[in-house]
Amino acid sequence: MEGTPANEQIASPRRAPSQQRSRERVERMLAAASALIAEQGSDAMRMGEVAERAGVSIGSLYQFFPDKRAIVWALAERYTVESQACISATLAGVSDAEGLAQAFSELVDIYYGLFLAEPVMRDIWSGTQADKALRELELADSRANAEFLIAVLKRLRPDADPVALDTTAFLVWQMGEAAMRLAISVERQEGDRLVAAYKRMALRELLGK
Amino acid sequence: MEGTPANEQIASPRRAPSQQRSRERVERMLAAASALIAEQGSDAMRMGEVAERAGVSIGSLYQFFPDKRAIVWALAERYTVESQACISATLAGVSDAEGLAQAFSELVDIYYGLFLAEPVMRDIWSGTQADKALRELELADSRANAEFLIAVLKRLRPDADPVALDTTAFLVWQMGEAAMRLAISVERQEGDRLVAAYKRMALRELLGK
DNA sequence: CTTAAAACATGAGTAATCCTCATATTTGCA
DNA sequence: TGCAAATATGAGGATTACTCATGTTTTAAG
Secondary structure, three states: OOOOOOOOOOOOOOOOOOOOOHHHHHHHHHHHHHHHHHHOOOOOHHHHHHHHHHOOOOHHHEEOOOOOHHHHHHHHHHHHHHHHHHHHHHHOOOOOHHHHHHHHHHHHHHHHHHHOOOOHHHHHHHHHHHHHHHHHHHHHHHHHHHHHHHHHHHHOOOOOHHHHHHHHHHHHHHHHHHHHHHHOOOOOOHHHHHHHHHHHHHHHOOOOO | OOOOOOOOOOOOOOOOOHHHHHHHHHHHHHHHHHHHHHHHHOOOOHHHHHHHOOOOOHHHHHHHHHOOOHHHEEEEEEEHHHHHHHHHHHHOOOHHHHHHHHHHHHHHHHHHHHHHHHHHHHHHHHHOOOOOOHHHHHHHHHHHHHHHHHHHHHHOOOOOOOHHHHHHHHHHHHHHHHHHHHHHOOHEEEEEHHHHHHHHHHHHHHHOO
């Protein structure tokens, strides 16, 4: 980033839109940003272009987003909210090892499909490591998702060490995200193999020794 | 990045220094960049600052590096060369499962130690996902390192499917790098637990079902 | 040694981009 | 109706990656 002194603060709306009009405009801004990221990636996304495509002035953009990263962050947060709901729902009913294997495999497929199909999600989670706020959002998201796993594991293996379960679930989840990122950056066929290998590896770990 | 039209080309020296004098100057430039990255991270590193600290003009900097990322890339490449030598040496003599477990554990410890101790390495491999050239360097490095593992595995399990071994080794290696990145971004104690968990998980996978 | 070409060095200037802010307009409400 | 708060605007400030015309040093052939 240039033009900014590498600000380390967390990104958050400068001012929440309180009127109907401005709420609609903020939506348009996010939609424009999303389209531009899909086309060129968030790095190449220009604030002027976002404003123009949303049909607002550059000043209006900064009325609701303190800086460029805040826009990306806002989009990323929506994905986390949506996916957490999906994950929670998928894992909620699991009560035995067979069910866990089924649900986990399903989740991995869904995630992999999203990474393959959604250029915005792809772009955002790829750039995750470079941006502090995004990294923290992903970490928090990952922990939250791991919690759902942990809840299931504690039901299935009530005698296991809780700390070990925590560590395992968190690691498995993060490995999954890393595996996805890797899979989409190689040839499709190899990517499929890698995801399948991850699935086996993770399940073996989750289902106990 | 601003001021540049999001160039997607690979970074490479604009001109290789051929004289003694310029070779020394290039070394000073890299040393200056390394120090600045250690202090503030590669994102906050300013080209003018690199030049100043190296005691050269901004023009000289661009005489040998086509752009900012090329400097980071050059530093990253040195790490890969060094680490490949280390990995190759550690894995070369392995001839049984016990030896593999020993060598692998040792390598993980070395890597983790480097990530903890070397802010430059930490910074560079963290930002890896955002920069295309860096991502490709890391992928190539990871594949090369996985090759060493594959060679060992083929010796230990000559009957196994070669493609499956390739996939496993590559995945395990990438998971390792992801685990390190994760480990250094959480509290030290939890990081240690995560690395240990990864070690167990990876070894179980490498040593066969 | 001479000399021409190649390599190297310089830094003021260019261009691109993020973001601010003074000013104008619209909306909600007493 | 009128006023305060919210919203809208876009020219311009500020920063920074990178260029290029010009000058200097090194190399090596004659």
